Amino acid sequence: xxxxxxxxxxxSLQEEKAEYVFGYPGGAxxxxxxxxxxxxxxxxxxxxxxxxxxxxxxGYSRSTGxxxxxxxxxxxxxxxxVTGIATxxxxxIPLVIISGQVPTAAIGQDAFQEVDTVGITRPCVxxxxxxxxxxxxxxxxxxxxxxARTGRPGPVLVDIPKDVTAAKAEFEYPAExxxxxxxxxxxxxxxxxxKAVQLLLEAKRPMIYTGGGVILADAAEALTKLTRxxxxxxxxxxxxxxxxxxxxxxYLGMPGMHGTYEANMSMHYxxxxxxxxxxxxDRVIGDPNHFASEPRKIIHVDIDPSSISxxxxxxxxxxxxxxxxxxxxxxxxxAGTQRPDAEQLAPWWKQVEEWRSRECMKFKNSDExxxxxxxxxxxxxxxxxxxxxxSDVGQHQMWASQYYRFDQPRRxxxxxxxxxxxxxxxxxxxxxxxxxxxxxxxxxxxxxIQMNIQELSTCKQFRLPxxxxxLNNRYLGMVRQWQQLFHGGRYSESYMDSLPDFSRLxxxxxxxxxKVERPGDVEGALRExxxxxxxxxxxxxxxxxxxxxxxxxxxxxxxxxxxxxxxxL
Amino acid sequence: MRHVISLLIENESGAxxxxxxxxxxxxxxxxxxxxxxxxxxxxxxxxxxxxxxDEIIEQxxxxxxKLVEVVKVVDISEAAHIERELMLIKVRxxxxxxxxxxxxxxxxxxxxxxxxxxxxxxxxxxxxxxxxAFLGAIDSSLILETVRSGICGIGRGDRVLKI
Numbered sequence: 001x002x003x004x005x006x007x008x009x010x011x012s013l014q015e016e017k018a019e020y021v022f023g024y025p026g027g028a029x030x031x032x033x034x035x036x037x038x039x040x041x042x043x044x045x046x047x048x049x050x051x052x053x054x055x056x057x058x059g060y061s062r063s064t065g066x067x068x069x070x071x072x073x074x075x076x077x078x079x080x081x082v083t084g085i086a087t088x089x090x091x092x093i094p095l096v097i098i099s100g101q102v103p104t105a106a107i108g109q110d111a112f113q114e115v116d117t118v119g120i121t122r123p124c125v126x127x128x129x130x131x132x133x134x135x136x137x138x139x140x141x142x143x144x145x146x147x148a149r150t151g152r153p154g155p156v157l158v159d160i161p162k163d164v165t166a167a168k169a170e171f172e173y174p175a176e177x178x179x180x181x182x183x184x185x186x187x188x189x190x191x192x193x194x195k196a197v198q199l200l201l202e203a204k205r206p207m208i209y210t211g212g213g214v215i216l217a218d219a220a221e222a223l224t225k226l227t228r229x230x231x232x233x234x235x236x237x238x239x240x241x242x243x244x245x246x247x248x249x250x251y252l253g254m255p256g257m258h259g260t261y262e263a264n265m266s267m268h269y270x271x272x273x274x275x276x277x278x279x280x281x282d283r284v285i286g287d288p289n290h291f292a293s294e295p296r297k298i299i300h301v302d303i304d305p306s307s308i309s310x311x312x313x314x315x316x317x318x319x320x321x322x323x324x325x326x327x328x329x330x331x332x333x334x335a336g337t338q339r340p341d342a343e344q345l346a347p348w349w350k351q352v353e354e355w356r357s358r359e360c361m362k363f364k365n366s367d368e369x370x371x372x373x374x375x376x377x378x379x380x381x382x383x384x385x386x387x388x389x390x391s392d393v394g395q396h397q398m399w400a401s402q403y404y405r406f407d408q409p410r411r412x413x414x415x416x417x418x419x420x421x422x423x424x425x426x427x428x429x430x431x432x433x434x435x436x437x438x439x440x441x442x443x444x445x446x447x448x449i450q451m452n453i454q455e456l457s458t459c460k461q462f463r464l465p466x467x468x469x470x471l472n473n474r475y476l477g478m479v480r481q482w483q484q485l486f487h488g489g490r491y492s493e494s495y496m497d498s499l500p501d502f503s504r505l506x507x508x509x510x511x512x513x514x515k516v517e518r519p520g521d522v523e524g525a526l527r528e529x530x531x532x533x534x535x536x537x538x539x540x541x542x543x544x545x546x547x548x549x550x551x552x553x554x555x556x557x558x559x560x561x562x563x564x565x566x567x568x569l
Numbered sequence: 570m571r572h573v574i575s576l577l578i579e580n581e582s583g584a585x586x587x588x589x590x591x592x593x594x595x596x597x598x599x600x601x602x603x604x605x606x607x608x609x610x611x612x613x614x615x616x617x618x619x620x621x622x623d624e625i626i627e628q629x630x631x632x633x634x635k636l637v638e639v640v641k642v643v644d645i646s647e648a649a650h651i652e653r654e655l656m657l658i659k660v661r662x663x664x665x666x667x668x669x670x671x672x673x674x675x676x677x678x679x680x681x682x683x684x685x686x687x688x689x690x691x692x693x694x695x696x697x698x699x700x701x702a703f704l705g706a707i708d709s710s711l712i713l714e715t716v717r718s719g720i721c722g723i724g725r726g727d728r729v730l731k732i
Contacts (some may be wrong), residue, residue: 118583119583119586122583122586122587122590123590123594126637127637127638130582130583147637179637180640180732181578181579181637181638181639181640182637304635305631305634305635306628306631306632306634306635309624309627310628
């Protein structure tokens with residue numbers, strides 16, 4: 001069947017079962033938008049800024065595991081998308097981004113809205129393509145989806161010049177794709193897994209540390225089963241929340257800079273550490289030399305060999321799909337004669353419980369002023385722990401991750417790697433579209449929300465009943481906290497003056513706005529908001545502007561050098 | 570410390586910038602980089618000379634392997650291998666220098682491939698240190714211009730880098 005390049009693009013997306021395309025039209029993609037208009041299978045979500053298109057596709061993907069799709073025009077369309085692409089890249093989220101390009105003959109001529117999109121995005125994509133011939137569109141899109149979702153996932157960009165979308169070619173969507181240069185490992189090495197299992201059985205002070213890889217590999221079930229079989233304590237990183245049920249006794253909370261005392265101490269003083277789909281990054285282990293100062297054996301399971309032995313030396317590396325590897329571990333444990341010995345672990349658990357008894361997440365609540373932690377606690381109660389929760393970046397992000405207990409994977413959406421302010425609302429859009437009828441909350445701050453506030457308009461158009469919980473402290477809170485602790489209280493540019501009245505702003509977009517000023521009103525406001533199943537409600541909580549995030553490990557310090565509360569200062 | 574990394578990469582536009590971009594983005598050194606298509610025109614072979622600790626070199630090979638277009642990566646300096654570099658050097662060749670330059674070239678088994686009244690172009694192949702030695706052996710004030718290709722490397726014996 002002979003089709004135009006633009007029709008081939010859309011047909012290819014249909015073949016990939018793309019439900020939604022998040023995008024924004026422009027000159028270079030007019031043919032594609034025309035083809036989009038003439039079909040009904042792929043639904044387009046018109047955002048108000050291309051950055052939000054990519055974030056929304058990203059949120060769609062995080063909440064479902066499917067590949068998210070974004071469509072942007074050339075030049076500024078593509079450059080606006082870059083932050084979204086880099087955000088997805090840092091967290092290994094599978095996306096396909098289609099960008100328009102100026103006509104082939106104009107490339108390199110400094111044409112209107114021309115930019116070297118492939119060049120600009122090269123360092124922040126898993127791979128990218130420039131398609132120069134309409135006959136290559138279908139196979140390139142097939143490759144893009146394949147690359148995005150296999151191995152260590154990531155965003156893949158396909159740049160298509162306008163004339164290529166107008167040209168005609170025979171359409172045939174390839175059934176399969178094979179690339180000689182790309183063969184990700186799936187099965188873990190049997191012998192290595194055997195060695196690992198043996199080491200786990202011998203451990204006296206074991207610890208399991210898991211990251212975003214568990215979520216991406218849909219390995220939460222296998223991880224939960226293995227952890228329960230072993231009876232070890234476990235911690236999930238910021239990216240890995242929900243990988244193991246947070247309400248379970250074996251769970252010690254999040255590790256790292258704002259992790260719990262018990263998780264960090266256990267990470268540091270364990271004798272065997274099983275790391276799964278995590279990468280020992282600076283926000284988790286702090287100073288790698290300090291971390292290495294305590295001897296322990298490390299088993300590291302990851303799909304990406306380059307994540308292993310990057311920041312810490314590993315004793316047993318296992319490269320493979322996490323689900324496959326964890327299931328193989330379970331099989332070997334079940335088949336073997338030796339069983340995990342609870343008695344052997346008892347002294348270790350006693351120590352862990354002692355650390356836990358410090359209750360490092362306790363905070364002083366107030367009857368006078370709303371504490372941000374209290375809002376998140378109430379959000380958890382009101383939603384029964386069952387909402388999709390997105391966040392932006394800063395203090396509110398940490399409080400959301402600390403006080404909302406995630407018992408399931410793919411419920412917590414945040415920018416962990418790149419730390420992009422402005423993701424919260426578009427993530428919620430993607431999650432809400434992917435999960436209609438389900439509660440979606442965006443925990444944000446008055447600074448972050450303004451980075452993509454224009455998307456309130458998209459939410460109106462597509463009737464997305466998101467509940468925005470704005471923890472409004474009139475400060476760039478995390479910046480203020482660092483300035484207070486490390487810069488002599490000189491609050492350089494961290495105060496947000498001239499804030500809008502958010503509830504009225506939301507109303508002007510056609511939504512419901514609620515300003516909440518007293519602790520006693522928090523729960524009622526949340527209940528009312530979530531009862532409004534069809535409305536977006538913007539809850540503007542006026543919270544304590546002086547509250548800090550604790551516990552805390554200062555940047556560059558070791559995991560055990562923690563500030564537990566303001567009293568430690 | 571010094572390593573010679575050979576790789577096969579799809580012969581596609583942009584492939585070179587993916588490799589060079591990786592080195593600059595992650596702060597790795599490139600001492601030299603050569604690239605040209607192989608007997609199979611769909612594939613290029615690249616030789617990269619780099620310097621780094623064992624951990625860095627391990628990361629470099631892992632990161633190179635991660636590039637979608639890279640087919641195979643080998644650190645050929647891990648075992649017996651051959652390195653060759655080509656240098657073209659234009660020298661002033663007049664008076665007594667003319668004969669002296671010819672003699673030195675002969676000693677180094679270099680060839681004079683262009684001759685004018687006043688200059689020679691000398692072609693010399695060898696490993697890096699041989700080329701450096703030649704430059705040291707001639708009067709530097711006579712050098713008009715030099716160009717070096719960077720290292721090409723290949724494993725000795727039955728070690729073969731092929732798909």
